[in-house]
Amino acid sequence: MTTGLNEPANRVHEMPDFRPSARFWARLGYGAAAILFLAATGTLQGYELFLASSILSYAIAAMGLNVLMGYNGQISLGHGAFFAIGAYSAAICIDQFGMSFAFTPIVAGIVGMAAGWIIGKPALRLEGVYLALATFGLAIATPTILRSDLFAQWTGGVQGLFLLINPAPKWTGLDLDQSIYLTVVVYFLAFAYVTLRLVRGLNGYAWLATRDNPIAARAMGFDVTKAKTRAFVYSVLACSVGGALQAVAVQFVAPDSFPFFLSISLFTAVVVGGLCSPLLGPILGSAFIVLVPNVTEEVWQGGSWAVYGAVVILVMAIQPKGLAGMFDWLKFKVAGQSGS
């Protein structure tokens, strides 16, 4: 283990992912995790449930953004805009049409995808830093649009909207927090499943190929434009559904809930959690962006941004694959040690 020569050999042994038994264990693990998430409805209470709902709804958004940034290599600093669009769609559905909150993410997803298509169509012709700049502009422009009097009739203007959310019917025995959490978990599991399928399937290869070498990807027969558009639309879908669930969890939307820094937070969640880690990364990352402000804001106002900033730079310097990458590295170390 100590000699450099042994390491590649070890790594070959470290790839049991394709053996059927490993796949079985992985599936068992996913199943157990899913049951754990569902079971938490009964054990967590009040504020913990709210925190868990927040983390999972941010995790949905981060999962989508991770597909875009990690797998497809497109940089977006503006996905907070789609998060806001989702949240406001949900809020308007509840406020104006009295829709049941559990179905609002579906409407939000449709509205978000339409907006994403309008913005993505031109934006996706940009590459690398330029896409980052354009979306950076989007992030800065979003709060001012939400604040506008022009749409105040729908959005509630600066005051925002309070959402009246009814808990699940009595026979289920769930209170309000529990029914919100359960809804969030169901959407989360659906997105986790779809994301894994997309990433491990042909789409995933198309995304990776497009990221690593667009010309070679085209030569291999992948439609590069289509792959990029798919990644973008999927990320927008995830962000708007995440936004809708977040709005439901908070039961309130206002322009100030979607500041410029929201987009930066989502970016931070993806980068800190770990690029190209389809599930673990987004969960760790969104736990990071939800829990860190809880601690730091008590110490010093705005302190969480300093922590975000420092952690982002540190992660880039130490382990560009983020927390999930560190996790993998630890696992590799431990497994390597026991194997030799």
Add this chain to the structure above:
Amino acid sequence: MTFFLEQLIIGLSSGGIYAIMALALVVIYKSTGHVNLAQGELAVFSTFIAWTLVQMGVPIWPAILLTMIVSFIGAVILERVVIRPFDEADDLVIVAVFVGLFLGIHSLAGAIWNYEVKPFPSAFSDGSVQIVSDLSIRAHTLGSLLTTCVVLAATWFFFRYTRLGLALRASADNHESSRLVGINVSFMLALGWGLAAAIGAIAGVMIAPVTFLDPSMGLAPLIFALAGALLGGITSPFGAALGGLIVGVLEAMISAYVPYGIEFRELIALLLILSVLLVKPAGLFGELVTRRV
């Protein structure tokens, strides 16, 4: 007509500030190839330093000069310590590092000077200047317009007629060849950052009397400056400055004449950025950056 002229001058004045910011962006882009997303926050931080100096009783002009020197040194250190290690990294890493820098500087400013909105003294007299019979303009507006002209001229002179300016341009153009003729490229990169921060500091102290001073002050100017720089061409100092002026005038006109225009100013900047990048990615005066695949 008077109203129009008034708006035009206001637009030119804020456009001038965007032009200075855009110039700062261009200086860094030309020397390192990075778009400095933290430029606005750096300018705000510098402005806070100037504010502190003024509070301590330093007269405003010496305070501005001192701030520029401090910003210069600070940015050189920042480049050396934070940016340099990521020199060869790919786009995503660079953007992430700039975002980290952005957040760090922003909250550092908030931690030191808190989030209260502070008035900032104008570097010029408080009154207004009568130009024609019924057209009077605030002295600060005219003053910052004048400052812009001076800064632009000075920057142009520096790059065009000094040895150091030539060396900077050379190292921006081609690292290897510059090294071969004996230019210390590494020093030039740091110098580029220092210059950009000093120029940005001027933009900060010019805009603070208008918008008041708080840690979030840098966001809107940054996006307008970015729009200006991209419009004029991010590789051309002259183009970027002109782009900044155009964006400023556009902003003033839209705020004045379009209903709800004042609420959608940032959206205009966004649309401008998008359309320039799509229609003419090099901007009006820039040269197209071609990438070998």
